């Protein structure tokens with residue numbers, strides 16, 4: 001994280017979010033673009049987040065371990081900061097937050113300490129911030145393969161921002177209570193829904209992009225041929 005951003009956060013508290021830089025492709029002029037997930041997308045995010053972070057489908061999800069050890073492996077630009085309660089400038093009602101503009105999770109020290117001791121409310125709070133980062137990672141992953149996905153422009157205090165927060169809450173709940181992901185499903189249905197179907201969709205997305213690139217290239221070379229052929233004919237004659 002850039003030091004000046006942290007200084008701005010310390011100096012400005014809530015206003016910090018409004019003094020963001022435009023250094024990310026996801027930033028729009030007055031907000032930030034976030035992924036907009038379908039219901040299935042939220043379930044898939046929860047399932048794969050658990051698997052990628054090493055908790056499988058049964059183990060207790062540990063957001064502090066993910067925040068400190070797993071996410072840095074996927075994203076070298078990401079960071080987190082435990083801020084002493086006396087230096088906390090986001091207001092007493094905010095216990096932790098994720099600032100996408102600088103890819104940084106802030107956690108108040110008392111919240112961190114209670115979450116470490118297993119206090120459920122604080123575990124939920126930190127998981128929520130971790131899920132925000134997961135959503136950004138999914139966006140980057142899909143972008144890497146040029147796969148289309150829906151985004152929504154989240155401005156401060158907008159309805160879209162609230163919708164994104166609600167989605168983050170739902171994914172958080174699914175991650176912490178994995179039995180919700182599999183309720184009423186047998187092993188075959190779980191494999192189909194969470195592994196086979198998304199894999200097929202993913203491969204279809206890649207194939208679709210490859211074909212459209214190919215079409216573009218073939219189209220361009222055909223156009224070039226059409227332009228060059230008459231010249232060659234003139235030369236030969």
Ligand SMILES: [Zn+2]
Pocket residue numbers: 128129132165168
């Ligand atoms: Zn949030």
